[in-house]
Amino acid sequence: MRIYLSVDMEGITGLVDAQDVQPAGRDYEHGRLMMAEDVNAAIRGALAAGATDVLVNDAHGPMRNLRSDMLHPAARLIRGKPKAMGMLEGLDDSFDAALCIGFHSRAGTSGVLSHSFMGHEIEDIWLDEHPVGEIGLTHATAAALGAPVVLLSGDDTACAEMAKWDPDVRTVPVKYARGRFAAELRPLAEAREAIETAATACLTSELPTPSAPGTTTLAVRWQSASVADALRELPGVTGRDDRTVEISGPVVDVYRQFRVWMNVAGALSNQPPYC
Template identity: 90%
Template sequence: MRIYLSVDMEGITGLVDAQDVQPTGRDYEHGRLMMAEDVNAAVRGALAAGATEVTVNDAHGPMRNLRSDMLHPAARLIRGKPKAMGMLEGLDNTFDAALCIGYHSRAGTSGVLSHSFTGAIEDIWLDDRPAGEIGFSHATAAALGVPVVLLSGDDTACAEMAEWDPRVRTVPVKYARGRFAAELRPLAEAREAIESAVTACLTGELPTPSAPSTTTLVVRWQSAAVADVLRNLPGVTGRDDRTVTISGPVDDVYRQFRVWLNVASAL
């Protein structure tokens, strides 16, 4: 059984502020350790369920947060950027299941460190459903033939995943008290919850992923300048000064969206 972990940082146990998750933050090194411990708990859970291979993709910011010397020795690590598939780099239909570790809720919610990929984005919709990193990652994994079976993060992220797909098991490691504050679960309790939930969801029959053959992505940007540039790309149309849309196979749309993020970053 091959298991894939996409690991973000904002939803990691104990982390609540930019100082915890940005390389320039005073508590970033502590955040890296906390991130590795959540990942290791998930890896242990996967191995206990019979996983023969576990691949971990560092999916946060610079994508160089996880240190190989901190990780469980059974885990393979995908690290660094740029990566064509970003948060889902390396995922394909040879994997039996995907886990989303340390994820956060979408822009505009009251979840801890909530946003959607970048502060340049105001809103995202997939086939008219509000989406963020949770929904887009789930939909793309399904299109690649891999079910997402577990998510860990704050309670707001867990609720967002439950709304998107109630079959996904969720593990709240903290409870939002605002965008930069949370009530934290005790560390040992949170890691045990991740480990046991991973083992449970990988034991027995895994769900069959379901995805449409095509999807329509709509993104509203904070700045009209980004939309102005993106409308020059093939297949991209504008809905208003700040909103662009594209349709196509889900995984192709996801790759196109990764290009959009690079354009926004350059601007």
């Protein structure tokens, strides 16, 4: 059994502030340790369920957060950027399931460190008219690649978002949001045990068969009209209004196009990730 882990940082046990998750932050090194411990808990759970291969993708920010010397020795690590598939680099239909560790809720929610991919440059995203963030788009793209998402860990807001998107995905809340930069923290040992136990449970249950629509429509509302103006020059991109653009096509193609959009937006904006 081959298992894939996409690992973000905002939803990791104990982390609540930009200082915890950004390389220049005063608590970033502590955040890296916490991230490794959550990931290792998920890996132990996967191995207990019979996983013979575990691939971990560092999916947060610079994508150089996980230290290989802190990672469980049974797992392989994809580290660094740019990556063609970003948060899903290396995933294909040879994997039996995907786990989302340390994920956060979408922009506009009161979840801990909530945003959608680019801090406050992206205001809203819709997939086939359903509001989504990183959770929904990752879930849909993983299914299209042939690997179902079966587990997510993060704060309670992220877990609720996943439950609304796909109630069959098992979720593990490691903290309970008290605002965008505050949370009631679950005891560390309890949180890691919950991740490990949930990983084993979902991987020893019957795994779902991934399914995805043949064609999907992705729409993004940007904070800046200048980003939307630039994106409308790309083939296949149309505008809904001055700040919202959309594209339709197969899910994986749409996801790849969205990554190009983020590169364009990054070149036009110097806004920090959180405010």
